[in-house]
Amino acid sequence: MLRCDSCHIDVEGQLRRCPLCGSPLSGTPSPDPFPDVPPVRQAFHVGGLVGTITAVLCLVALLLLAVGLVTIPEAVAIVGVLLVNYLFLRNILAHATSGLRMVERYFFVLLAMALLVYFATRAPVVSTFIVPLLCIVALLANGVLLAIFRSRFIEGYAKYLIMDIVLGGVPLLLVAFGQAAWPWPAVVSAVLALLLLAVLLVGTRGQFARESCKLFDRG
Structure with a gap:
């Protein structure tokens, strides 16, 4: 068990300094009561997926404009719709309460x-x-x-x-x-x-x- 001579408290785990005053701890470290669990990484980010799909569709609209399959107003409307849809879905994912x-x-x-x-x-x-x-x-x-x-x-x-x-x-x-x-x-x-x-x-x-x-x- 570790001990802080300044605060007169016992500290479990393997800390080197007192969590209260920062003084060096004396004694023998004990096993950490909190297991060392690696952080869980989110493998699937819905917001990032929606953003990626939106970016790809915007590029498709620009390509259609470049080859003459859509007009400039049509391309602007498509891109505008995609961006509005993305912003709204992002808001839903971040702040949805109901x-x-x-x-x-x-x-x-x-x-x-x-x-x-x-x-x-x-x-x-x-x-x-x-x-x-x-x-x-x-x-x-x-x-x-x-x-x-x-x-x-x-x-x-x-x-x-x-x-x-x-x-x-x-x-x-x-x-x-x-x-x-x-x-x-x-x-x-x-x-x-x-x-x-x-x-x-x-x-x-x-x-x-x-x-x-x-x-x-x-x-």
Whole structure:
């Protein structure tokens, strides 16, 4: 057993100096109570993998631009979408506290990226099908979550429900401004948004209205 003559304490292990005062220890070292375990190295870094994939896809977009398969606005839109997606996924991996909340937010990121791609490329498939499909999936998913969790989902996710309902009408705006080639996916999205709003207003006994008022109450 090692001993510090200055502090008058016994020290286990194989230290050379007192951990309190730094004086040299006297006596015979004893076996270290903490085994010498080599540090565990993380073999798989998800964040690094996402960054690598993003960098590779950005290089592919630049190569497509170099060979003339995409235009400059299209290449900029692709790279912008990839970078936004990477930043959001990195934030999820680093700070995710609620997986469901991250999924709700990811819908807004995907919708923003789809609109960015459309306004850069003017590809009708994006405005006609991809944007409405994203809204439809989000509205259906919120409907299922509402049926499962009921009041708990409204209490914690009222603001996301409001934003999803509002964004459900975005595809119809694209149709109104002549940006979509076929109106029916947009109509389905708008109808689902209205149905979800009706369920929330009628079927939740005023809870959705109360939670919505809290969001706008600055008092």
